Amino acid sequence: MTKSICIIEFPSNLGLKEPAAGREPGVKKLPAFLQRHHFHASLNPGSVLSLTPPAYSMRLDEISGVRNADQIVQYAKDQSQIVEKILSENKFPIVIGGDCSILIGNSVALKNTGAFALFFLDGHTDFMWPALSQTGGAAGMDLAIVTGYGHDKLTDILQQKPYFKEEHVWCVGNREYEDWYVKAITDSNINYTDLNKLRQQGIKKCIADFLQMVSIKNLDGFWIHIDLDVLNDNIMPAVDSRQPDGLTYKEFNEILYLLLSDAKATGLQITILDPDLDPSGVYTKEFVNNFCATVNSTRKS
Template structure:
């Protein structure tokens, strides 16, 4: 982000998740307050903080799209895109706090309205499936597919902007759900895909620089980083809804993100899925806040 000033945008939607039997609603809705309680806002010292309240949680299934809460997600995405569009300025870096991964939809719309952007999608899952493959019908597990134009037009073609990202301008990095049926759709796409094993083999820093080269060669207006914290190793970040063994350690995350955050083309990063209900004493959140704040300080120093 170089020497850009920082805004925090709070988009605490949990509409993309199916609640468990023991939940009233998914706890990710409380992530912005949880981060603030554990020092993220005070460490970052943003210029301004903006918040967009989400529609009331439900598990309504939309027959037309095959996705839960479709109409509420669309309503929220439109409001998100309006707010983010207002804040997208060359001298600002946006830290966008979810919520679940469905917040990517509104953020993607804002970027498509502004120009031609890339996406560095860092996640323990590909999120590149259509409703037919989903076991939950939750948009949070389909967000990458939706923003690249796969699925029903209700979600993929809001404001007639389909696709919000061109596949060739997307890197999907860190997946560790290796089931053949699950990864087949992304392997057939034009997305540059590195699962966790191939990411480590290719080299983390090298992968980041390959993406930055793409941004330069395609003359993109900028790029967004999507960070689902379930990309982290399960031992250091178990406070997520869909756990998998293995995952990135903080030194690996740092190696990957430092070049990206130091780029003038980076417009922001969205953070999703950390569930305060699954980290009752704040142990995992405190360490994440510490590590993330250090990454941002590196970005400021790399002018």
């Protein structure tokens, strides 16, 4: 990576349901929590920007079937302006959420800028729409939304549907294997590699295939989505939807290094770590140490 880093803070929790009655999801505290644990200082960005999200609610939008849909759309429009500006300045945005719904605004910015691929690294597929969702939360539907599934209110912001073509998306790391859940994505044209397949074929082949697609399609670049529930539950339990297994830091660091070492890497986002679930910061510190060391190892003077 040769570009100057810009950290962008999008601390939205609008895509999640309440963890308990009357209590907001704590992911909105993530940017400040990472900063407290030396994330920002370790990366030494050229600039740091932040956008306050609309107020949280549990309101289910009747038109789209998605909670907080209007607020998410407005936030996405505001996000996209910030991300577009950073991309136009040839900087590398590292975006801190928030929940996975921040992918929507980032995707709008990318679509406005050119043609991009998406490397979607997540312990779930997030390839759901309201008829399949059990929560109505956009954080579990974000991959479907950015590839054009669901109501136009969310999928066609600024008349840019779809933000990513399905064949330009790699969904990697899912470990929720129920047939009904997986069927939605296997019926699509998204390149789907669950955790078992990733380990069978090997990380190097997975990344090489993705980068080859980006090159063959002559895309302008690619975006990396990182939901931290992709990590092994023993090293990152501070997430809203826990499951056994997951990537080790050795595996995670290898994926990140190979992606960031490619010249077409355009930016990335980090989501879902909930500081309320890691009050001592023990899991967050380990993440910061691994992530920042890997990013910095790819930076060239």
